[in-house]
Amino acid sequence: MSAHQVDRRGKIGLLVGREYSFPPAFIARVNALGAPHGLTAEMVTLGGTRMDQEAEYRVIVDRISHEVEYYRGAMKQAVLQGTYVINNPFWWTADDKYFNYAVMAKLGCAIPKTVLLPQKGYPADIDLTPESLRNLRYPIDWDALLDYVGRPAILKPYSGGGWKHVYKVHDRRELLEAYDTTSPYCMTLQEFIDFDKYVRCFTFGKTDITPVAYDPRERRYIVDHSYLSPALGARVVRDAQTINLALGYEMNTIEFAIEDGVPYAIDYLNPAPDFERDRITDFYFGHVVEKMAGLVIDRALNGHPAQCWPRWEEMLGLGPASGFTGGPSNL
């Protein structure tokens, strides 16, 4: 068999945490759709990973290695051995919300103005004298930062989820009061988007995008197929595609807060999106299972590992194709 021929005895693995409805439905659907191609699906089991261990799976859907370091290391080893891991565990390790806001602003998406803040607290073995933190400039000019992002503003972690440590602050006093509670997290200060609509887009692969009306106050997905005008829907889909192409995500939810017809990308570091039936509605649960099954079968048959790497460097003219050929100091 040549390197490009498909191994039709392939297995598809699933790595999950505390999820109940998605895993059995997904495995059953992949087994049904994959049977004609010789593909089967099962839960991955891991118990000590040798560095030369051969790939057991053609594709792994990883929904939990962000919480379990051993799993993350094992997923990286699996990529090395030729498994197509959704999402790419290397980029997921490297990414954060602040960086990806900055990248997508450069690539032309509407992004709220965002500032990265020095942390409030540090690990115990970093002393707070100018010795350890000699590169930090104090005091911080909070008024200037608030002038930049506007008032009110959002204070939230530069990398986080689950709506933890997200504060709306109206002035410097409220900002400092909230900031003082944020140790040890690294925080961002962000322009507040006074949205009249909010959508969360499920993404299956980089370009298959399903925008869903979402009520962030109730944290509820809503089935409403005419929530966005066709023009706004098209822009949301295009921006979500650009985000995934730049950042390499293939399983994601991309959140847009829409103010005066402009979709601001608020959060697109959701690479293990909520797939629980009771939270995403029966309708979207069926959709997600079908789309995810289709995605992994396609990747098992046609996927190439290079496909799941981010392309922001290339898209911004910074990558290997930018003309850099090395020089005297390039060992």
Ligand SMILES: Nc1ncnc2c1ncn2[C@@H]1O[C@H](COP(=O)(O)OP(=O)(O)OP(=O)(O)O)[C@@H](O)[C@H]1O
């Ligand atoms: N710039 C902003 N302007 C207005 N509202 C915001 C902004 N950033 C965040 N929010 C509100 O805070 C909520 C949580 O923010 P965000 O999605 O960035 O954090 P999260 O921890 O990832 O939360 P989740 O797990 O719900 O995705 C958003 O759903 C939105 O309602």
Ligand SMILES: [Mg+2]
């Ligand atoms: Mg979010």
